[in-house]
Amino acid sequence: MTLEGKQSEGAGGSLAAPLLEDQNPISEGGASFSGAVFNISTTMIGAGIMSIPATIKVLGIVPGLVVILLVALSVDITAEFMLRYTSSGNSQTYAGLLAESFGRLGSVSVQICVILTNLGCLIIYLIIIGKFL
Numbered sequence: 001m002t003l004e005g006k007q008s009e010g011a012g013g014s015l016a017a018p019l020l021e022d023q024n025p026i027s028e029g030g031a032s033f034s035g036a037v038f039n040i041s042t043t044m045i046g047a048g049i050m051s052i053p054a055t056i057k058v059l060g061i062v063p064g065l066v067v068i069l070l071v072a073l074s075v076d077i078t079a080e081f082m083l084r085y086t087s088s089g090n091s092q093t094y095a096g097l098l099a100e101s102f103g104r105l106g107s108v109s110v111q112i113c114v115i116l117t118n119l120g121c122l123i124i125y126l127i128i129i130g131k132f133l
Contacts, residue, residue, distance in 0.1 A: 047121045050128070 056064035082097060091097040094114070098106030 043121065047124060050124055 052068065055067060058064075059067060082094075091100050094110045095107040098110045102109075
């Protein structure tokens with residue numbers, strides 16, 4: 001028999017059952033907001049945890065800790081900036097927040113940064129998957 005949706009004969013001449021039965025792939029309810037927040041949080045924390053040892057290995061102990069502290073300071077300043085300007089406008093996204101503050105250039109720049117961050121996470125995951133294959 002052919003493999004076009006039909007069962008194939010096994011080594012002993014008997015019909016082999018499919019590996020997976022037909023399943024309902026997606027329920028109609030969709031994902032919840034809390035599930036999405038948990039998924040993004042674990043992804044961000046996982047990427048951060050994987051990047052710390054690599055930073056220390058490349059830069060050394062003291063310069064690596066200095067870079068980590070500088071990144072923490074920039075995150076603090078950025079969070080403060082976002083909290084100040086979010087309450088003054090109607091923006092609900094990072095791009096909208098920067099569009100209010102810096103115009104179209106701010107909106108485009110944050111979208112480029114998000115794309116680069118996602119690309120970096122994908123590269124890290126591909127490297128990890130490649131090491132296990």
